[in-house]
Amino acid sequence: AQSVTQLDSQVPVFEEAPVELRCNYSSSVSVYLFWYVQYPNQGLQLLLKYLSGSTLVKGINGFEAEFNKSQTSFHLRKPSVHISDTAEYFCAPPMDSNYQLIWGAGTKLIIKP
Amino acid sequence: KAGVTQTPRYLIKTRGQQVTLSCSPISGHRSVSWYQQTPGQGLQFLFEYFSETQRNKGNFPGRFSGRQFSNSRSEMNVSTLELGDSALYLCASSRVGGVVEAFFGQGTRLTVV
Numbered sequence: 455a456q457s458v459t460q461l462d463s464q465v466p467v468f469e470e471a472p473v474e475l476r477c478n479y480s481s482s483v484s485v486y487l488f489w490y491v492q493y494p495n496q497g498l499q500l501l502l503k504y505l506s507g508s509t510l511v512k513g514i515n516g517f518e519a520e521f522n523k524s525q526t527s528f529h530l531r532k533p534s535v536h537i538s539d540t541a542e543y544f545c546a547p548p549m550d551s552n553y554q555l556i557w558g559a560g561t562k563l564i565i566k567p
Numbered sequence: 568k569a570g571v572t573q574t575p576r577y578l579i580k581t582r583g584q585q586v587t588l589s590c591s592p593i594s595g596h597r598s599v600s601w602y603q604q605t606p607g608q609g610l611q612f613l614f615e616y617f618s619e620t621q622r623n624k625g626n627f628p629g630r631f632s633g634r635q636f637s638n639s640r641s642e643m644n645v646s647t648l649e650l651g652d653s654a655l656y657l658c659a660s661s662r663v664g665g666v667v668e669a670f671f672g673q674g675t676r677l678t679v680v
Contacts, residue, residue: 488668496674497571497671498659498669498671499671549667552622553600553622553623554615555600555602557609557610
């Protein structure tokens with residue numbers, strides 16, 4: 455079964471600066487990974503997903519993530535953040551054989567003006 | 568197509584009361600999952616339903632129950648409410664088969680006073 459670890463509970467960054475949110479995974483089988491975003495007082499929505507193929511995955515709102523097998527990582531990046539990116543970001547594998555999502559702890563992205 | 572709809576969005580209840588939350592999945596999605604989100608515990612799995620059957624249940628007391636109807640709509644019920652039940656309750660729907668992503672509703676914010 456897959457599991458993920460999000461290394462930072464909060465990441466403060468200045469507006470228009472680049473950001474990287476870290477996610478590491480562990481799995482002994484084929485790896486599939488998702489990044490979800492939760493804006494304040496909202497549900498979660500899918501940002502991007504890695505299923506196979508190109509290791510650089512582009513998502514919505516200018517985000518991208520790179521799947522790195524040797525480092526077992528799937529870090530999320532954006533070259534220039536905006537105040538509207540203030541949200542909590544979750545890394546997760548797909549629903550497991552017990553029909554549940556095993557979530558990372560989440561990383562709060564805090565944009566400083 | 569319409570997204571996942573959760574009703575109501577906000578709810579205030581008194582300790583000892585019971586509450587029923589509703590979730591209408593995306594058309595064609597037959598799997599519905601429920602999650603509780605609190606600041607201290609993050610996202611915790613409550614249960615998952617498919618074809619009116621509960622396939623898995625998280626580590627919550629029996630006061631938390633759910634059901635799914637033949638049209639895939641789902642309800643969850645919490646009886647004898649406690650202050651600690653105050654949380655954002657999220658419903659997610661998924662198609663079945665393959666590597667599935669979850670589609671979330673906006674959530675129901677339950678406050679127990």
